[in-house]
Amino acid sequence: MRPSLFAALLSAGLAVAGTARSNIHPPLEVPWNEGAADCKAVPPWPLEVHPVDAGTYILRESLCSTFEAPFMYLLIGSNRAMLIDTGDVADPGQMPLAQKVMELLPDSGGAKLPLLVVHSHRHLDHRAGDPQFIGRPGVEVVGYDIDSVRAYYRFADHADGIAQIDLGGRIVDAIPTPGHNETEVSFYDRNTALFFSGDFLLPGRLLIDDTAADIASARKVADSSRTGRSPPCWAAISSSIRQARPSTGARNSIRTSMACP
Ligand SMILES: [Zn+2]
Numbered sequence: 001m002r003p004s005l006f007a008a009l010l011s012a013g014l015a016v017a018g019t020a021r022s023n024i025h026p027p028l029e030v031p032w033n034e035g036a037a038d039c040k041a042v043p044p045w046p047l048e049v050h051p052v053d054a055g056t057y058i059l060r061e062s063l064c065s066t067f068e069a070p071f072m073y074l075l076i077g078s079n080r081a082m083l084i085d086t087g088d089v090a091d092p093g094q095m096p097l098a099q100k101v102m103e104l105l106p107d108s109g110g111a112k113l114p115l116l117v118v119h120s121h122r123h124l125d126h127r128a129g130d131p132q133f134i135g136r137p138g139v140e141v142v143g144y145d146i147d148s149v150r151a152y153y154r155f156a157d158h159a160d161g162i163a164q165i166d167l168g169g170r171i172v173d174a175i176p177t178p179g180h181n182e183t184e185v186s187f188y189d190r191n192t193a194l195f196f197s198g199d200f201l202l203p204g205r206l207l208i209d210d211t212a213a214d215i216a217s218a219r220k221v222a223d224s225s226r227t228g229r230s231p232p233c234w235a236a237i238s239s240s241i242r243q244a245r246p247s248t249g250a251r252n253s254i255r256t257s258m259a260c261p
Helices: 097-104 146-153 211-226
Strands: 047-053 056-061 071-076 081-084 115-118 139-141 163-166 171-176 185-189 194-198 235-238
Touching: 047 097, 056 097, 071 097, 071 235, 146 171, 171 211
Parallel strands: 081 115, 115 139, 194 235
Antiparallel strands: 047 056, 056 071, 071 081, 163 171, 171 185, 185 194
């Protein structure tokens, strides 16, 4: 089941002093294309790419390709890169996601840097593009079903239930955040101090499969932040944003990020 409405946006660009994060504070209020009343009347733009820094990219699928217009995130370390979600469109002719991601990856030893593809959760708008990546050399795609998620992250092996993904000079915490869906995983990038919340944290109307689990997930994330287990959070970014205005084909200033949990 997919949520019918997505996020409204809260505050952005929270300046936080951290020890392990980078000192880069680029603006996250990206002027994303807000779609068009008649998509056939405007030039196609399947995918938008916004570089946060040299190794961090926000990608967004076009509203003329999918009403979900989901975000995806590419985090590049020294040994491998990590893509969070593969969007809502499977057809590479319509949505050249894998092609664009591979273009963004740096070369390594005569090939592209290895890529790990993960998901915020199993809803189709977050993993429809998986077939574009499966079978590519140097690419590992983590399954989206609950058994695959548990087997890959092995959350139970960690005392605090939080797994780490080492990209080489860049540790990303994988935090199980069930509630909206049982497979939901949020990611905290220690280098940028960005918290990628998928559909777990959306300040908008959202379907919740398990309310008790969702509240427990929120407490766990908040407790992790308060106890200083991780460096301070700069901003949280969800998988989608809601656009309040009619589509005009113009770019607008909708905010991309939310306050940290
Ligand atoms: Zn969802």
